[in-house]
Amino acid sequence: MIIIKMQGGLGNQLFLYGLYKELLFLGREVKMDNNAGFIEDPLRDPVLSKLGISYDLAEDKEIRKMRDSYMDPLSRIRRKLTGRKNKDYYEALDGNFDETVLKADDIYLNGYFQSEKYFNDDSVRQELRADICKNKERYMSESDVADLRQEIANANSVSMHIRRGDYLTPVSKETYGGICTDEYYEKAMDLVKEKNPDARFYIFSNDIDWCKEKYKDTDNVSFVSLTGDDSDIKEFFLMSECRHHILANSSFSWWAAFLSAADDNKSLNIVPSKWTNTRQMKDIYASWMTRI
Structure with missing residues (x-):
């Protein structure tokens, strides 16, 4: 499974949705984390539903497993002793296209991924335009x-x-x-x-x-x-x-x-x-x- 951290304003959320659509096109199981990206950004919320856009949401247990964020005492002790074993993957520091993002699996994607190259397939782009304009x-x-x-x-x-x-x-x-x-x-x-x-x-x-x-x-x-x-x-x-x-x-x-x-x-x-x-x-x- 791939989980994408939804975050930012309307434009940034659309970039993340574009990546989501491309990963689905490539046959991946992909879901969105609709919470983590807004905890420290109170001025923003997930807004794509206003456009009529929907996507699969990751369950809390799936996110905890991917990010090793269990809060039980044994997990906390283990992390102190051996470190966090999360599967976070951050976008490239220069902000440019990273082909690893489209090839990796069992990963939690954290970033904005602002490039058309993340939804390079023509049919995906057509679907994106149709999805955005539903409402x-x-x-x-x-x-x-x-x-x-x-x-x-x-x-x-x-x-x-x-x-x-x-x-x-x-x-x-x-x-x-x-x-x-x-x-x-x-x-x-x-x-x-x-x-x-x-x-x-x-x-x-x-x-x-x-x-x-x-x-x-x-x-x-x-x-x-x-x-x-x-x-x-x-x-x-x-x-x-x-x-x-x-x-x-x-x-x-x-x-x-x-x-x-x-x-x-x-x-x-x-x-x-x-x-x-x-x-x-x-x-x-x-x-x-x-x-x-």
């Missing part, structure tokens, strides 16, 4: 997004994702800061306009007020600002329906672009040439992306 029409038919969805469909639309908020905290800034700069977005917008003079930019952000001030004098720009419990999912689907994409170094915009990249081989999907400051992450990039 899409329900969200997109709601009154707060229906008109905007139609507007995006009628325009030569460009989603522009600006990640601030949590990316400005000291720990996150060390990893993600200084990459998607003002210069990056300016250069990306110029590249889009060079090829699409009629482009209209739809800005999505976790700090939309800052964006409104920053781009208040910019032509052909709209600001997407939804509220409510499911606003992030609605914005995710709206992003995916844009024709072109300017991504942040964020798995959220990665997946929004992934959903639409297969529908239009003329689309521009612009990404920063560096994803993080601390890891190489070359395999997070896909053939349908343009790095600047």
Whole structure:
């Protein structure tokens, strides 16, 4: 059996689900641990069920056996004497594709595994897109997004994702800061306009007020600002329906672009040439992306 530790936000959870689907395709018995990854991350929860996605959950006894986390007195004494005999396997330190992950068995996978190479089979990718969009029409038919969805469909639309908020905290800034700069977005917008003079930019952000001030004098720009419990999912689907994409170094915009990249081989999907400051992450990039 393979157990995957579910963790992170929507985009990271989708990467883990993509790996899950590929392992099933390869004939493995694979389940998810839906608890451990959120114990120390109280701001996040498993959210893929909101998309209509389901997966097999590992039982507590299966997780304890795999991680040698039995809490009985004898097990505690044994671990003190001989050490923990767990089967944890962590993703590569550089964040790149590790083929061992697809070949190993009897293992507990801990990481984010952010690469399309972990779901390389075409049929798996098609299933992923279908799974993610199971509940899409329900969200997109709601009154707060229906008109905007139609507007995006009628325009030569460009989603522009600006990640601030949590990316400005000291720990996150060390990893993600200084990459998607003002210069990056300016250069990306110029590249889009060079090829699409009629482009209209739809800005999505976790700090939309800052964006409104920053781009208040910019032509052909709209600001997407939804509220409510499911606003992030609605914005995710709206992003995916844009024709072109300017991504942040964020798995959220990665997946929004992934959903639409297969529908239009003329689309521009612009990404920063560096994803993080601390890891190489070359395999997070896909053939349908343009790095600047």
